[in-house]
Amino acid sequence: MKPLTFIFISSFLIFTYAFDGMNFINMSIVTTFILNVDITFHGAPGSPGAGSEPGTQTEWVDCIQASDMCNQNPHCSSRYRVMRQCLVGKEKEAMLDNNRECQAALEVLLVSPLYDCRCKRGMKKELQCLQNYWTIHMGLTEGGDMEDSSPYEPVAPNRHPDAFRLASISSGMAGAPKSFHCPDAERNCNPCLDAAKACNLNSSCKRQRSAYIAVCSKEDPNKGETCSRKRCHKALRSFLDRVPPEFSHRLLFCPCQTEGCAERRRQTIVPDCSYRDKEKPNCLELQSVCRQDPLCRSRLADYIVNCWTPPDTVSTCPNQDNHQACLASYARLIGTEMTPNYVDNSFSNWTISPWCTCKGSGNQEAECLSFLGYFNNNPCLIASNFLSLLIPPLGKICPDFNAKETICMSFSHSI
Numbered sequence: 001m002k003p004l005t006f007i008f009i010s011s012f013l014i015f016t017y018a019f020d021g022m023n024f025i026n027m028s029i030v031t032t033f034i035l036n037v038d039i040t041f042h043g044a045p046g047s048p049g050a051g052s053e054p055g056t057q058t059e060w061v062d063c064i065q066a067s068d069m070c071n072q073n074p075h076c077s078s079r080y081r082v083m084r085q086c087l088v089g090k091e092k093e094a095m096l097d098n099n100r101e102c103q104a105a106l107e108v109l110l111v112s113p114l115y116d117c118r119c120k121r122g123m124k125k126e127l128q129c130l131q132n133y134w135t136i137h138m139g140l141t142e143g144g145d146m147e148d149s150s151p152y153e154p155v156a157p158n159r160h161p162d163a164f165r166l167a168s169i170s171s172g173m174a175g176a177p178k179s180f181h182c183p184d185a186e187r188n189c190n191p192c193l194d195a196a197k198a199c200n201l202n203s204s205c206k207r208q209r210s211a212y213i214a215v216c217s218k219e220d221p222n223k224g225e226t227c228s229r230k231r232c233h234k235a236l237r238s239f240l241d242r243v244p245p246e247f248s249h250r251l252l253f254c255p256c257q258t259e260g261c262a263e264r265r266r267q268t269i270v271p272d273c274s275y276r277d278k279e280k281p282n283c284l285e286l287q288s289v290c291r292q293d294p295l296c297r298s299r300l301a302d303y304i305v306n307c308w309t310p311p312d313t314v315s316t317c318p319n320q321d322n323h324q325a326c327l328a329s330y331a332r333l334i335g336t337e338m339t340p341n342y343v344d345n346s347f348s349n350w351t352i353s354p355w356c357t358c359k360g361s362g363n364q365e366a367e368c369l370s371f372l373g374y375f376n377n378n379p380c381l382i383a384s385n386f387l388s389l390l391i392p393p394l395g396k397i398c399p400d401f402n403a404k405e406t407i408c409m410s411f412s413h414s415i
Contacts, residue, residue, distance in 0.1 A: 060153050063132035064125055066117035076112050079105040083135055109136050118153045119298070121332070122241055130294040148291075148301035155306060157320035189257070192264040195250035205247040208239040216270035227273035236274055237335035249327055252334075253385050256347035263345035269334055275341045275355050283356035283372050284364060289337050296336035303329040307380045316383045323384035330381065340375055351376050 061069075070076040086102035109115065114136050119129035133151040199205040212235035219226055240248055252269075256262040269275060281289075290296040306318055307326040315321050333340055343351045353376045358368035375381070 060118040063117035063129045066113040067132045069113045079108040130298045150302040150305040151298045155325040190261045192254035195254045205243045212239045216273040232273045233335040259345045262347040266342040286356040317380035326384040
């Protein structure tokens with residue numbers, strides 16, 4: 001789609017809020033900038049082109065094309081078949097470490113187009129693309145201590161970091177303010193209820209939301225369970241893939257000042273089916289299960305790449321504080337075995353975690369807590385969640401729209 005150029009003249013007025021005893025300074029930010037925007041309202045939060053900057057990002061060969069290129073070369077094709085056989089079954093780690101034929105196949109594929117291929121978020125054959133990617137990269141990381149790289153195309157750095165400098169205030173490594181206070185002291189506002197109402201005014205959001213709620217609330221008599229977790233996860237992924245973040249992110253990250261609001265936010269993904277289970281597994285066991293599934297493994301790697309920075313890093317988030325990339329990566333984890341959620345209905349000190357624990361980890365407790373820290377002690381996730389609502393994206397929500405014909409846009413926004 002041809003990029004459209006808009007000139008945005010935005011004025012943000014941020015009033016003084018009290019967050020757990022901390023007062024934010026009144027500030028007015030006036031920013032004028034030109035954006036080249038690919039209008040793809042119907043795409044997923046991390047869909048192709050989201051966050052990419054024309055002319056500055058490397059054009060990657062997707063892994064389906066790379067596989068086709070390899071299959072056209074007899075030498076590459078034969079090694080590719082061998083490698084796929086090496087990764088079948090429970091003994092794949094031993095095969096990769098000890099089998100000479102597997103090692104020889106990997107050496108050939110490391111200089112093939114498959115090594116540098118990537119996948120587009122939300123692409124038509126995403127799962128097939130990811131499976132092709134891990135045919136090579138699973139052989140490089142399996143059994144080692146190295147974190148997985150993201151199989152998706154890298155997101156572009158934040159183009160206007162100064163406009164989001166408030167993130168450094170909001171996210172401090174400890175004691176980050178997480179509560180929200182309604183700007184209108186006389187109004188008992190409920191942003192999560194407002195987000196649900198906005199979703200119901202949009203036909204696509206309403207249809208997709210109703211669909212996953214129905215699936216995740218339906219009993220599964222065949223298994224004697226309250227619901228089909230697999231079907232629930234699939235319906236949630238469909239919702240998040242097809243509904244624009246203007247709606248989906250508002251449901252997931254709405255700010256709260258009451259427990260009732262926070263409980264509505266926690267219930268957004270129907271956690272009794274999609275999140276909770278009969279037993280809470282060890283987090284390292286859950287990570288291992290996730291890594292066996294190409295989709296879960298890919299989205300977990302993408303989340304860590306886009307949401308985690310080492311403690312001594314100046315930036316709050318990777319890619320020059322690209323908070324939207326973090327929120328999109330977080331949202332795309334929902335509907336996998338690593339589905340995260342708010343652990344309770346606290347509105348002033350909320351915590352996010354997958355359904356797992358580090359109790360009973362033995363000598364792996366430090367490793368387990370480190371992994372869990374990607375979720376429950378993540379300054380980037382805290383800042384992104386908070387900042388996405390303190391400074392909302394430019395634009396107003398259209399009750400309904402046709403992405404190709406109508407664009408609802410507001411050129412100024414006051415908080």
